[in-house]
Amino acid sequence: xxxxxxxxxxxxxxxxxxxxxxxxxxxxxxxxxxxxxxxxxxxxxxxxxxxxxxxxxxxxxxxxxxxxxxxxxxxxxxxxxxxxxxxxxxxxxxxxxxxxxxxxxxxxxxxxxxxxxxxxxxxxxxxxxxxxxxxxxxxxxxxxxxxxxxxxxxxxxxxxxxxxxxxxxxxxxxxxxxxxxxxxxxxxxxxxxxxxxxxxxxxxxxxxxxxxxxxxxxxxxxxxxxxxxxxxxxxxxxxxxxxxxxxxxxxxxxxxxxxxxxxxxxxxxxxxxxxxxxxxxxxxxxxxxxxxxxxxxxxxxxxxxxxxxxxxxxxxxxxxxxxxxxxxxxxxxxx
Numbered sequence: 001x002x003x004x005x006x007x008x009x010x011x012x013x014x015x016x017x018x019x020x021x022x023x024x025x026x027x028x029x030x031x032x033x034x035x036x037x038x039x040x041x042x043x044x045x046x047x048x049x050x051x052x053x054x055x056x057x058x059x060x061x062x063x064x065x066x067x068x069x070x071x072x073x074x075x076x077x078x079x080x081x082x083x084x085x086x087x088x089x090x091x092x093x094x095x096x097x098x099x100x101x102x103x104x105x106x107x108x109x110x111x112x113x114x115x116x117x118x119x120x121x122x123x124x125x126x127x128x129x130x131x132x133x134x135x136x137x138x139x140x141x142x143x144x145x146x147x148x149x150x151x152x153x154x155x156x157x158x159x160x161x162x163x164x165x166x167x168x169x170x171x172x173x174x175x176x177x178x179x180x181x182x183x184x185x186x187x188x189x190x191x192x193x194x195x196x197x198x199x200x201x202x203x204x205x206x207x208x209x210x211x212x213x214x215x216x217x218x219x220x221x222x223x224x225x226x227x228x229x230x231x232x233x234x235x236x237x238x239x240x241x242x243x244x245x246x247x248x249x250x251x252x253x254x255x256x257x258x259x260x261x262x263x264x265x266x267x268x269x270x271x272x273x274x275x276x277x278x279x280x281x282x283x284x285x286x287x288x289x290x291x292x293x294x295x296x297x298x299x300x301x302x303x304x305x306x307x308x309x310x311x312x313x314x315x316x317x318x319x320x321x322x323x324x325x326x327x328x329x330x331x332x333x334x335x
Contacts, residue, residue: 034089036079037072042093045072053085061093065152069096097152104147110138110161117157125156135162167222174217175210180231180248183210187227195226197248197285199233207233247286249298249306254280261299262286 032052037045049056059076067073074092077083100121105113110127117124125144132141142160145151173190175183180197187194195214205211212230215221251258262274274286288296298306 030085031082032085034075034077034079034081034083037075037089037091038079039067040072042070042072042091045091049089054083055086055088057088057090059090059092061095063096063098063153064094065097065154067094067096069094099150100153100155102143102145102147102149102151102155102157105140105143105157105159106147108140109136110140110159113140113159121153122151123154123156125158127159127161129161129163131164131166132162133165135164137162137164167224169220169222172213172215172217172219172221172225172227175213175227175229176217178210179208180210180229183213183229191223192221193224193226194285195228197283198228198230199283200230202232205232247284247288247296247298249284251278251280251282251284256280259299259301260284261302262288263297263299264288265295265297 030053032054034054035048035052037048040048046056059074062073064073071094072091073094076090083089098121102122103116103120105116108116114124130141135141139162140159141162144158145155170190173186175186178186184194200211202211209232210229211232214228215225247262249260251260257277257279259277260274261272263270263272273288274284278284296306297304
């Protein structure tokens with residue numbers, strides 16, 4: 001037992017002495033702290049590492065807009081690390097910002113110009129628009145920076161885009177007091193566009209007349225401007241105008257969307273004019289082509305609700321004609 005105890009004690013003492021000796025030997029070797037080289041000139045970094053007894057290894061080059069050319073962009077080990085003398089410090093040298101030549105975009109379509117900007121490593125800047133006589137809609141009229149100028153990569157390019165000739169402006173006609181059919185005729189006659197048709201219930205005003213319009217009467221408008229109408233009451237009509245039919249069908253109230261499909265049978269050939277889902281409580285408006293031989297079929301959730309080859313009153317939908325002579329006199333007087 002005594003011999004065994006002495007052997008164990010000897011092993012412990014020998015291990016402690018060996019560990020302490022190794023620690024002293026390691027500590028006695030030269031250890032340096034890696035300096036911060038990022039942003040420093042390559043020559044300065046080389047001299048500094050040489051004075052510290054470290055080796056410089058160039059790991060590569062890269063374009064950097066935030067680091068000047070021939071300066072350190074990255075280092076390994078990181079600043080503050082303790083390493084022995086004679087070890088390597090790897091650095092990545094900046095080549096500075098990448099320079100590109102601005103392409104010529106004048107005369108191109110705006111969509112094509114944006115593709116070229118992206119392909120050349122540039123960024124899309126501010127896009128301004130203006131009316132210019134003799135220009136095309138979407139044509140690039142000028143650019144900044146100008147074509148051929150050498151700029152850094154990702155520089156934004158500002159564009160001035162033409163909208164074509166300035167459209168002619170005229171006074172918005174008055175449609176308040178007209179029936180919806182007459183109001184839409186006024187909109188067509190003046191080359192405007194039909195916008196939303198809203199319904200209100202006003203007991204102090206006649207039913208089925210336009211009580212509000214936007215833009216208002218007398219406001220300056222241009223061809224194609226959309227006109228929103230507010231109609232008193234809820235009357236569904238399909239009426240003929242210049243051999244065209246306008247269909248109005250109210251969607252029943254509920255909680256789920258309704259699939260509305262409008263099919264046409266023209267000379268024995270069926271095709272869909274409308275097929276989509278509508279929220280409950282909304283109105284469906286559709287312009288129908290004239291048919292000398294054929295019929296229209298309106299389906300709600302695949303169930304036939306209207307079959308119209310002539311005048312019909314099913315599902316709250318009617319066809320009729322309107323007298324346009326008085327309306328044309330009104331248009332002529334206002335113009």
